[in-house]
Amino acid sequence: MNTLNLKILGAGKINPTINIDGKSVKFKKNEFGSYSTNFTTEKEQVEIVIYKHLEINGKLWFLMSILFFIISLFGLLDTRYDRKCVVVDCKFLVNLQEKTEMTIKVNSLTNEGKAVECTCNTEFQEISNQYYVDKRAKKRLKILLAVKIILWLALIGTVIALVATRS
Amino acid sequence: MEINKTITPPAKTMARLYSVHLGKIFSNLSIVFVVIGLASLVTVIATGLMFLFGLILIIISLGTVFLYIPNYFDMLLSGTEFMGGVAGFLNQFWPVFTPLAIVLAGVSIVLLAMDKHERHTGRIVLSSIIVGIAVLTLILLIAGVGVN
Numbered sequence: 001m002n003t004l005n006l007k008i009l010g011a012g013k014i015n016p017t018i019n020i021d022g023k024s025v026k027f028k029k030n031e032f033g034s035y036s037t038n039f040t041t042e043k044e045q046v047e048i049v050i051y052k053h054l055e056i057n058g059k060l061w062f063l064m065s066i067l068f069f070i071i072s073l074f075g076l077l078d079t080r081y082d083r084k085c086v087v088v089d090c091k092f093l094v095n096l097q098e099k100t101e102m103t104i105k106v107n108s109l110t111n112e113g114k115a116v117e118c119t120c121n122t123e124f125q126e127i128s129n130q131y132y133v134d135k136r137a138k139k140r141l142k143i144l145l146a147v148k149i150i151l152w153l154a155l156i157g158t159v160i161a162l163v164a165t166r167s
Numbered sequence: 168m169e170i171n172k173t174i175t176p177p178a179k180t181m182a183r184l185y186s187v188h189l190g191k192i193f194s195n196l197s198i199v200f201v202v203i204g205l206a207s208l209v210t211v212i213a214t215g216l217m218f219l220f221g222l223i224l225i226i227i228s229l230g231t232v233f234l235y236i237p238n239y240f241d242m243l244l245s246g247t248e249f250m251g252g253v254a255g256f257l258n259q260f261w262p263v264f265t266p267l268a269i270v271l272a273g274v275s276i277v278l279l280a281m282d283k284h285e286r287h288t289g290r291i292v293l294s295s296i297i298v299g300i301a302v303l304t305l306i307l308l309i310a311g312v313g314v315n
Contacts, residue, residue: 015285017180029286053176055184064185068192077195079188089174 002096004039004046010106011035014088019049043096050090050104050116056081056137056144065144066151074155075148085137088115091127107131183282190278190287194294197272201301204265207257208304214250218243265305272297 008018012033018025020039027035039046058064072078086109094102102120107113115131118124176184221243225232232239272294279287279294 017176017284026283051174053174053180053184055181055188057174057176058181058184059175060181068188071189072192072195077192077199079191079195087174 001040001042002044002098002100004041004094004096004100004102006035006037006039006048007103008035008050008106009103014052014106016050016052016088019051021046022049041096045093045095048090048092048094048102048104050088052086052088054082054085054087054134054137056085056140057134061140062144066147069148069151074152081141081144083141084109085134085141087132087134087137088130089132090116090129092118092129093125093127094120095123097122183284186278187282187285187287190275190282191290193271193275193278194290194297197268197275197294197297197301200264200268200271201297201304203257204261204268204301204304204308207254207261208307210250210254210257214247214254217250218247221246261304261308265301265308268301269298269305272301 004020006020008027010033011018012029012035018027018035020037021041021043025037025039027037029035055061056065068078069075088106090104094100100120100122102118102122102124105117107115107117109131114129116129118126118129225239236242276291276294276298279291
């Protein structure tokens with residue numbers, strides 16, 4: 001049985017989804033935004049995926065966004081979407097020993113360079129390790145903004161029409 | 168670096184993101200609704216306090232206030248009448264908004280507590296306070312404190 005002791009420092013600032021071998025793993029979190037877990041497996045190698053998903057990238061993004069916009073009284077009480085649309089995309093293949101210690105430090109957001117720094121007492125392979133701005137998500141946010149403006153104008157128009165017909 | 172690569176999140180992740188979003192909206196809505204419920208209670212109390220302070224001013228000034236403002240008493244009565252009107256208007260809405268605030272705050276607590284990925288302690292505490300205030304307001308309004 002192999003054990004992977006994984007520590008992720010500074011994960012709280014990006015709040016990513018972390019999967020080990022395709023499974024969602026429960027992490028212990030401390031007040032400084034660091035995550036830690038002990039993963040045990042019979043395998044000799046595991047895949048660690050760190051990814052930050054954006055709500056705007058869902059399949060029902062338009063329908064849900066408009067629904068939330070209407071429920072929140074035309075966006076007055078809505079929470080804001082992440083306008084930067086920054087995605088963290090990291091994937092590692094880690095060779096396991098009986099006790100494997102791995103520490104991943106999340107870097108500050110930069111346009112170039114790695115998203116995380118890794119140290120491990122065994123060999124590991126870095127498949128992807130980057131921050132990037134999701135262009136499609138940005139485009140979707142622009143479409144949403146335009147639709148919301150149109151809906152606001154329609155509401156104002158309806159109110160004016162109602163007031164005019166009553167008086 | 169801007170890239171055209173988009174990974175569609177899994178359905179489970181999307182359900183989590185949507186439920187957190189809805190929980191936050193419900194929490195915000197419950198704040199507005201509880202304020203409306205409280206307003207109907209507060210305006211009645213404020214009307215009484217306004218009249219009381221008006222009378223105290225007459226006593227403190229030993230009636231000299233009537234020398235400076237001859238129609239002081241009429242002004243005081245019309246002011247309380249206006250406030251009473253506002254309280255009456257708000258009283259129409261509390262039976263709807265106060266229970267709705269309790270329901271929405273309760274649902275938001277459930278939705279936010281279900282998120283195993285991220286803690287929403289601040290929001291959950293806020294919604295719990297809203298539930299407490301709304302229940303207290305409802306009890307006082309049912310007891311007739313805010314009803315004209």
